[in-house]
Amino acid sequence: MLTVEKIGGTSMSQFQDVLQNIIRGNRKGDELYNRIFVVSAYNNVTNWLLEHKKTGEPGIYNKFLNGEDYSSALDSFCQRLLLINDGFADYGLDLKEARDFIRFRVDQAKTVLYSLGKVLASGYVDRNEIHLAAREILASIGEAHSGWNSVNILNNNGINARFIDLCGYNDNEPLTIDERIHKEFKGIDFSKVLCLVTGYTKGTEGIMRAFDRGYSEVTFSKIAVEVKADEAVIHKEYHLSSADPKIVGVENSIPVGHTNYIIADQLADIGMEAIHPKAAKPLELAGIDIRIKNTFEPEHPGTLISHDYFSPEPRVEIVSGSRKVIAIEVHDPMMVGEVGFDGRIMNYFVKHNVSYILKSTNANSITMVVWDNEKGHELIDKLKEVFYQVNALPMAIVCVMGTNIALPGFLYNATKALYEKGINVESFAQSLMQVNMQFVIRRDRYEEAVIALNEALCKKRDEMI
Secondary structure (H helix, E strand, O other): OOEEEEEOHHHHOOHHHHHHHHHHOOOOHHHHOOEEEEEOOOOOHHHHHOEOOOOOOEOHHHHHHOOOOHHHHHHHHHHHHHHHHHOOHHHOOOHHHHHHHHHHHHHHHHHHHHHHHHHHHHOOOOHHHHHHHHHHHHHHHHHHHHHHHHHHHHHHOOOOEEEEOOOOOOOOOOOOHHHHHHHHHOOOOOOOOEEEEEOOOOOOOOHHHHHHHHHHHHHHHHHHHHOOOOEEEEEEOOOOEOOOHHHHOHHHOOEOOEEEHHHHHHHHHOOOOOOOHHHHHHHHHOOOEEEEEEOOOOOOOOEEEEOOOOOOOOEOOEEEEEEEEEEEEEEOHHHOOOOOHHHHHHHHHHHOOOOOOEEEEOOOEEEEEEEOOHHHHHHHHHHHHHOOEEEEEEEEEEEEEOOEOOOOOHHHHHHHHHHHOOOOOOEEEOOOOOOEEEEEEEHHHHHHHHHHHHHHHHHOHHHHO
């Protein structure tokens, strides 16, 4: 069975566990092969290069944008990578070879960035295109670093491994992402070599134009489709569980076990990605199942995401959400019966490139929940200029999801669990498909709501049925 497997940054930083639990495990000889690993950069490395994914703290990319000394910043960054390398010396990493590789790669990036800066200064090019190119060049360094190191460690541990560098630093071929992947994998006998691949892929269309920080999952997805993998596996530092173990506690967080692509889409819509939705679609269309596994529990089968799964018994599979949303209510007495009023609102959403998570309406008001970010605030300011009355409140959204919850009782039990904790539902939405109940609540009650819903609907679901 051929698998394509993605390893996240947190797991990569603990490569000794990856080596022991994922790559070796109980396998011997030929059992080690017929697997392709797509690697992320080590934990925090991409944050240093671009910006912190959660806090927005600027990285080296911001220095390039502002015409600051990004070259010295890259030198300091390189020293941080060498310190990371030191931590893998005991596991077989050749420190001299690793140092030479990453120094050369950082120097290559500097050269290209310098050239981009000169082109930018000429004033003859689209600034956004140059900025995006610089972002891609910087992002690629992290995966090249972790991928090269991993192959070096594996070869020094007696495993026949091959580094597949999709960053395209050593060629000037104008290949698309798919063409580059096809070229690099052509003719490989996967039964005899373990391939480790950079999560970043250079392509003429630019992998970050559509996917930004989700690019490694896109590479992972495209490789799985290219090689016709039997299964696509994602290794994380946690299980895909009934609720966030950091909120409800590990002992109260139940591994999901099995779900479908529809639920994976619901999770992605609220920012809790099992896999980037644009990466999931090619796998779904190709009939390739995704398995989410915990790096640190290698014997656990994890969670299988498949196209046609439907829980044989009614159950809630996941409670999840976000505290970082804003509820926007547009109210107008003239809205009643006016055809296309919401279309007028949506025009502004499109112009500001804002997508809503939830939408709920009555006779003269429409409520939409969006992410609490700069684009969202700019949209709100514009809506207030145009419409009769616009209110925007910081809120949280908590969702109850399952492949088989379209039955009486689930909504009752969910609202009852919130009621018993004194948590008011400020807004609510559920589509006819009935796979996701969305509750908008006050931000300061989010953690309580997740705990209450997980306890009532996941831990005690046998009592509910």
